[in-house]
Structures are given as C-alpha cells and as structure tokens.
Amino acid sequence: MAVHLRIVALTVTTAEAEQTYRFDRPATVITGPIGTGKSSLLMLFKHALGGSAMLTPAVRDHVLSVQAEVVAGDERVVLRRTIEGDTADTVDLLDPHSLALERTLPLRASEGVTTLSDHLLDALGFPREQIAARREGAARPQNLTFNDLYAYAYLQAREIDRQVVGHLDSWFETKRRELFRLMFGLTDSALMELKRTRNQLLDTLKARTAEHDNVSSFLAASDPRSDDELRAELTQLRDSLERASSALASLRSELQEQTAADTAVRDELQNAIRAARQTEEEVSAAADLVEARHAVVAQVQLDLSRLARSVTAIDQLSPFEFVVCPRCMQSLADRVVEDGHCLVCLQPDPVEADIDPAAIEETRTALQQQLEEAQRIQQSDEAHLQTVQERSQQLSFAVTSLRRELDAQTRDAVAPRFDAIAEASSRVTSLKASIDAITQLRESWARVRTIDADIRS
Structure with a gap:
C-alpha cells in the first residue's frame, strides 16, 4: 500500500x-x-x-x-x-x-x-505494528511510530549527503526494512506476527536448550549412572525390598505368637500397675488431709493459749494503778483523764460484763472440746494414711515381682526376635531410601527427555 x-x-x-x-x-x-x-x-x-x-x-x-x-x-x-x-x-x-x-x-x-x-x-x-527485534540476545518487540515513517518523507541535508533513510544507523535498520515493506505492500500483519512468534520461539528454544544442558551436566556430575543402569538397579532394589518386607512380617508374626502366651501375666501386671497408681494417689490425698488436721489442732491450741494469757493479764494487772507509762516510763501523775477511762490508753474502762469469768470459762470449755474433736479426727486420718501406705508398698512389691516374672519368660524367646526385627526394619528403611533416591534421579532424567522433546518440537 x-x-x-x-x-x-x-x-x-x-x-x-x-x-x-x-x-x-x-x-x-x-x-x-x-x-x-x-x-x-x-x-x-x-x-x-x-x-x-x-x-x-x-x-x-x-x-x-x-x-x-x-x-x-x-x-x-x-x-x-x-x-x-x-x-x-x-x-x-x-x-x-x-x-x-x-x-x-x-x-x-x-x-x-x-x-x-x-x-x-x-x-x-x-497499521500500528510491532516488529520482531532482538536486544541483548532476547526478543524485544519494537513499536513502529509516525516518526519512523516520517524518515521517508524528510531527511536533513547533511543526512542526504551521507545516507538514505537512515541506512547507516544500525539501530534503525530493522525498522527501516519493515517500514519499506509495509509501505509498498511487501509484508502484512500476519507475516509480522509470524516473525514475532519466531523470535519468541527462538527465546524459548534458547532457554530450553540451556536448561537441558544444565540438568544433563548436573546429573552427569552428581551420578555417573545412566537411566538404563538406574532402571536395572531399581528393579533389583524392589526385589530386595519385597524379600526384606516378607522376612520382617514373618518375624513379627512369630513374636505375636510368642507374646500371646504371656498375655495373662501382662494383664495381671497392667492391673497391678493401675492399682499401685491409684493407691499412690490415695496416699498423697491422705497425707494432705493429715497435714490439714495438724494445722487445725495447732490453731485451736493457739486460741486456748491466747485466752489463758488474756485471763492471766487481767487478773495480774487489774489491781495496779499505773503512775508511769509501762512503755516509755514517763510519769502519768499530772495527766488529765476523764472519769471511767484508762489512765494509760485513755479508752473507756471495760464493763464488768465484758470480763465475766463465766463467759471466759465457757469459751475455754468450747475451745477444749474443739481441740479434743480435732485431735480425734487427726488420729483417725493418720491411721488411714498408715493403712494406705502399707497397701501401696504391697502393690509396688507385686508390680516388681510380676515384671521379673515376665522378663524371665520373655528373655530367651522374645528379646532375640526384637533384635532381628530391628535389623530387618533398618534393612527395609535403607532399601526404601535407596529406591526414593533412584526414583528422583530417574525423574530428573525424564525431565531431560521432556526438555529434549520440547527442543525437537
């Protein structure tokens, strides 16, 4: 056009x-x-x-x-x-x-x-087109603009002297050719799209080829075995794994048959352990209760002692008239005190009813009864604690005896099988790890084949 x-x-x-x-x-x-x-x-x-x-x-x-x-x-x-x-x-x-x-x-x-x-x-x-171009080894499509087209309409005089339509400027070379083809109908949008697609495919081909080379080099450096060798070794490892798994299952079956004979002793041992644990909990609870009883008895005894000291103080100090302060020894003779008030503390004198001997005796009797009751309960709890402790010791001894009996029965038959089972399990685990490692290597080789197919495509 x-x-x-x-x-x-x-x-x-x-x-x-x-x-x-x-x-x-x-x-x-x-x-x-x-x-x-x-x-x-x-x-x-x-x-x-x-x-x-x-x-x-x-x-x-x-x-x-x-x-x-x-x-x-x-x-x-x-x-x-x-x-x-x-x-x-x-x-x-x-x-x-x-x-x-x-x-x-x-x-x-x-x-x-x-x-x-x-x-x-x-x-x-x-048409507003993008041309296929490359920069720094990668596809970089460029837009064709009116300024690019204007180069065909006007050139400066100094440019006319040295070149035509910028043909000496390497950066304009690709645009110059495509503009010429578009102006005179030598190309169209479909062909330019194919050129851009070709550039993108070249980039993809370059990237996939580099990836193929990198993965192949890594595999060759990390493991010299080929994919065919890995396939053969994988088959051998799977056969070995099947045999090792069968041997392990057989050992476990024999162990189950042997341990079935010890079921009664095991059940009795489990019951004894359970009862011992319950008894230990009872001992702990009884000890806490006895400690609480001791605290109650001590408190009642303290209350009785405090009451006795109060009565003694009243009896001993009431007849005396203080002339000096019992604390700082200053004279109280010139102190002005209201009638009916204490010369020392200035508080109202107690009423006779407040220091009634009968009331004090009644309080002492009540505290004495509380003390006797608390001591009686304390003795009962201490007896219960001793009984539970004895039962706990008996159950602990029974657990120890049953364990020795079970060890004696299983020492010769079960322990060797445990060692064989441990060895067989280790063998199975090692074989599985080797199979996983080879499988990963084969997956990497499969990736190489996929990349190679993409490159050929």
Missing part, C-alpha cells in the same frame, strides 16, 4: 506577527542563500508533526508556536505545537474549518492513551 501524506500549509507565530506559508501546488521549490531559514522551515514542519527537530537559536528565541495543515490519507488535519515550555510535549488538534481546539494529544506513549503518532497512523490507514 502507498501512504498519502501531504503538507498543505505552515503558520509561524512570533510575538510581533504571524506568517503562513502554503504548499498546495503540485510542487514547491524552496530556494535561497545559506542562512535564510530554508532548513529551519522544514524543521518547523517536523516539530509540528511531533518530531524531535533541530531548531536554531533564532527560532527558539522568537517563534512562539507553529501550526501545520496536513492531508493524511483522506483526512485534513491541523496541528499546533508550542516551541518552548511544558506544552511542547503535546500537540493541539484543531478543527480544520474553525481552528477551534478539539483535543490535545501527548507525544509519549502510555497505557490507554492515544498519542499523536497513533492518530496520524490511523488517519493514514497505516
């Missing part, structure tokens, strides 16, 4: 004036001496179309904006772009008739945003 792109007019705006240059005739020739602005005019075209133009200092100092009227395919487009400032990274799309602002298009691509390049390529009917 041929791409139709024509620049119709260019308007240059400065602070003092605005000048429009038209190019709507079949051909336009721009002539003039060096330094009159021929290249600057063409660079302003490129700037208006979103390209990175080499603007002279005179243009940057005096030109405010540039406006281009372009025919792209069947669409007439008017574009306006400032020379300096933040808005230089965007281009205004104007209505061709009223020159009213329709929308502002960014120059740099971002997710979900239509750029000026996208708009111009759509207007030209030119």
Whole structure:
C-alpha cells in the first residue's frame, strides 16, 4: 500500500506577527542563500508533526508556536505545537474549518492513551505494528511510530549527503526494512506476527536448550549412572525390598505368637500397675488431709493459749494503778483523764460484763472440746494414711515381682526376635531410601527427555 501524506500549509507565530506559508501546488521549490531559514522551515514542519527537530537559536528565541495543515490519507488535519515550555510535549488538534481546539494529544506513549503518532497512523490507514527485534540476545518487540515513517518523507541535508533513510544507523535498520515493506505492500500483519512468534520461539528454544544442558551436566556430575543402569538397579532394589518386607512380617508374626502366651501375666501386671497408681494417689490425698488436721489442732491450741494469757493479764494487772507509762516510763501523775477511762490508753474502762469469768470459762470449755474433736479426727486420718501406705508398698512389691516374672519368660524367646526385627526394619528403611533416591534421579532424567522433546518440537 502507498501512504498519502501531504503538507498543505505552515503558520509561524512570533510575538510581533504571524506568517503562513502554503504548499498546495503540485510542487514547491524552496530556494535561497545559506542562512535564510530554508532548513529551519522544514524543521518547523517536523516539530509540528511531533518530531524531535533541530531548531536554531533564532527560532527558539522568537517563534512562539507553529501550526501545520496536513492531508493524511483522506483526512485534513491541523496541528499546533508550542516551541518552548511544558506544552511542547503535546500537540493541539484543531478543527480544520474553525481552528477551534478539539483535543490535545501527548507525544509519549502510555497505557490507554492515544498519542499523536497513533492518530496520524490511523488517519493514514497505516497499521500500528510491532516488529520482531532482538536486544541483548532476547526478543524485544519494537513499536513502529509516525516518526519512523516520517524518515521517508524528510531527511536533513547533511543526512542526504551521507545516507538514505537512515541506512547507516544500525539501530534503525530493522525498522527501516519493515517500514519499506509495509509501505509498498511487501509484508502484512500476519507475516509480522509470524516473525514475532519466531523470535519468541527462538527465546524459548534458547532457554530450553540451556536448561537441558544444565540438568544433563548436573546429573552427569552428581551420578555417573545412566537411566538404563538406574532402571536395572531399581528393579533389583524392589526385589530386595519385597524379600526384606516378607522376612520382617514373618518375624513379627512369630513374636505375636510368642507374646500371646504371656498375655495373662501382662494383664495381671497392667492391673497391678493401675492399682499401685491409684493407691499412690490415695496416699498423697491422705497425707494432705493429715497435714490439714495438724494445722487445725495447732490453731485451736493457739486460741486456748491466747485466752489463758488474756485471763492471766487481767487478773495480774487489774489491781495496779499505773503512775508511769509501762512503755516509755514517763510519769502519768499530772495527766488529765476523764472519769471511767484508762489512765494509760485513755479508752473507756471495760464493763464488768465484758470480763465475766463465766463467759471466759465457757469459751475455754468450747475451745477444749474443739481441740479434743480435732485431735480425734487427726488420729483417725493418720491411721488411714498408715493403712494406705502399707497397701501401696504391697502393690509396688507385686508390680516388681510380676515384671521379673515376665522378663524371665520373655528373655530367651522374645528379646532375640526384637533384635532381628530391628535389623530387618533398618534393612527395609535403607532399601526404601535407596529406591526414593533412584526414583528422583530417574525423574530428573525424564525431565531431560521432556526438555529434549520440547527442543525437537
């Protein structure tokens, strides 16, 4: 397909004036001496179309904006772009008739945003394609943009002197070829998709080949045995495992038959152990109870002793009149005390009923009865504790005797079989570990075969 792109007019705006240059005739020739602005005019075209133009200092100092009227395919487009400032990274799309602002298009691509390049390529009917390219040995698809296409419409004079359409720039070589093929219908989207797919497959092939080499090298270094040797050894190990498992089952069966004869002794031993444990718990509970009884008796005895000391103090001290403080030995003769109050502590004197001898005797009698009752219960609990301790000793002796009897019966028949069972179990475990190790190695070899099949595919 041929791409139709024509620049119709260019308007240059400065602070003092605005000048429009038209190019709507079949051909336009721009002539003039060096330094009159021929290249600057063409660079302003490129700037208006979103390209990175080499603007002279005179243009940057005096030109405010540039406006281009372009025919792209069947669409007439008017574009306006400032020379300096933040808005230089965007281009205004104007209505061709009223020159009213329709929308502002960014120059740099971002997710979900239509750029000026996208708009111009759509207007030209030119496909937005990604070409198959490689960078640093890996597939890196590149987008074809309007700026790449513009290289076929305009070259700087110095570039014309040395190359055509950037054919000396290695970085542009791939894009240059694909753009040429697209412009003249020598390729299409399906073929370009196949090229991108080929690049991806080359990357996958490279990665799988490296993986195949790495795994094969690791297996060769870690274990020199081949897959066939591992398969044969695995078969032998499984046969050995089957024989070892049969021998272990046989030993366990013999042990079960032998131990069945000792069931009665074992049951009796278990019952004796259970009864001994219960008796030990009873001994512990009885000891705690006796200790609590001791505490109760001691408390009642303490209460009786306190009562006796109180009565003695009242009897001994009531006849005396204190003339000095019994604590600090200061004189109490000049102390003013109300009638009916204690000269020492200044509290009201006790009423006769508070120190009734009959009440004191009644309290002493009650405490004495409590003491006798507590001592009687204590003696009963101590007797129970002694009985339980004796029964615990008897059961412990019975457990020891039954264990000796069971050991004597099983020493010659069971113990040797236990050793044989332990040895057979160890043999089975070792064989299983060896089988697991070989199985993992064979899985690695299977992975190598799968990778090799992927590479061939």
